[in-house]
Amino acid sequence: MRTLLFSFVCLLSFGGNAQLDFTKISDSSYIFTTYQTYQGNRISSHGLLKATSKGVVMIDTPWDTTQFQPLLDSVKLKFNQPVVFVLSTHWHEDRTAGLDYYKKKGIATYSTYATKNLCREHHFPEAQFTFEGDTIFQFGNTTFETFYPGAGHSSDNIVVYFPADRLLVGGCFVKSAEATDLGNLSDANIGMWRVSAKTLIKKYPKVKTVIPGHQKIATGKKSLKHTLSLARKKYKGRQKDKKKTSK
Numbered sequence: 001m002r003t004l005l006f007s008f009v010c011l012l013s014f015g016g017n018a019q020l021d022f023t024k025i026s027d028s029s030y031i032f033t034t035y036q037t038y039q040g041n042r043i044s045s046h047g048l049l050k051a052t053s054k055g056v057v058m059i060d061t062p063w064d065t066t067q068f069q070p071l072l073d074s075v076k077l078k079f080n081q082p083v084v085f086v087l088s089t090h091w092h093e094d095r096t097a098g099l100d101y102y103k104k105k106g107i108a109t110y111s112t113y114a115t116k117n118l119c120r121e122h123h124f125p126e127a128q129f130t131f132e133g134d135t136i137f138q139f140g141n142t143t144f145e146t147f148y149p150g151a152g153h154s155s156d157n158i159v160v161y162f163p164a165d166r167l168l169v170g171g172c173f174v175k176s177a178e179a180t181d182l183g184n185l186s187d188a189n190i191g192m193w194r195v196s197a198k199t200l201i202k203k204y205p206k207v208k209t210v211i212p213g214h215q216k217i218a219t220g221k222k223s224l225k226h227t228l229s230l231a232r233k234k235y236k237g238r239q240k241d242k243k244k245t246s247k
Helices: 065-079 099-104 113-121 190-203 222-246
Strands: 002-006 021-026 029-038 041-052 055-059 083-087 108-112 129-131 135-139 142-147 159-162 167-171 209-212
Touching: 029 065, 041 065, 041 142, 041 167, 041 209, 055 065, 055 135, 065 099, 083 099, 083 135, 099 108, 108 113, 113 129, 167 222, 190 222, 209 222
Parallel strands: 002 135, 055 083, 083 108, 108 129, 167 209
Antiparallel strands: 021 029, 029 041, 041 055, 135 142, 142 159, 159 167
16 A cells, blocks of 8 residues: 655635535534435535645535535634545535646645546546555654545546545445445446445444445445445346346
8 A cells, every 4th residue: 555645835604595504523523415416406516625734635526517516615714624535435516526626726636646647537526646556645743545446336436545534535435324226327236236345344444434425424344234235136137137027
């Protein structure tokens, strides 16, 4: 695992809001939530803000394009610091929509090389910088790491872990404990998702807070175990359908 060391020298309330909501995890960590309509339903999409001694780190971008600047303004108001780093956990719009906007603001934007290639292929915004393999980032005394558990929601989905906080940003690979299914399967690998979910659970046995890509946030491994359960159920269902079709 490589280590990257960085040395970068609210208009909206932090509470319920129709377009941009904030949930406090700690004095330095907030979940930001924006919304879009998907298949006729209003869907929440979560990202993370982490204040460090070198500026604020953003994991994933707002899904709602009208909230790119309001989020920056809110961060400045709350933390009295700018956003200096943005990382997208996979190529879909709910993770990457703001990459071009934040690049133009002079903010360093990052993704894996695989994610950048998929963004380019699908004509989505791309990160300015890329990395390959599981990587450790450090901003002052704040350290976090990326981990690729394997394909699941998409072929490139990664998670981000903050060991000091025992905080895991799961992106769309991790389903909320209240999810009734795996959601958007247009780019999913159903055969691997259950295997990858099991790998993720083993990787972070002491996780305290898990942020899924959508819906309710849970403490402990509840969301991780639920993701594994949903993936197993979907895989078994598909295997049964294949057997019926082959008869």
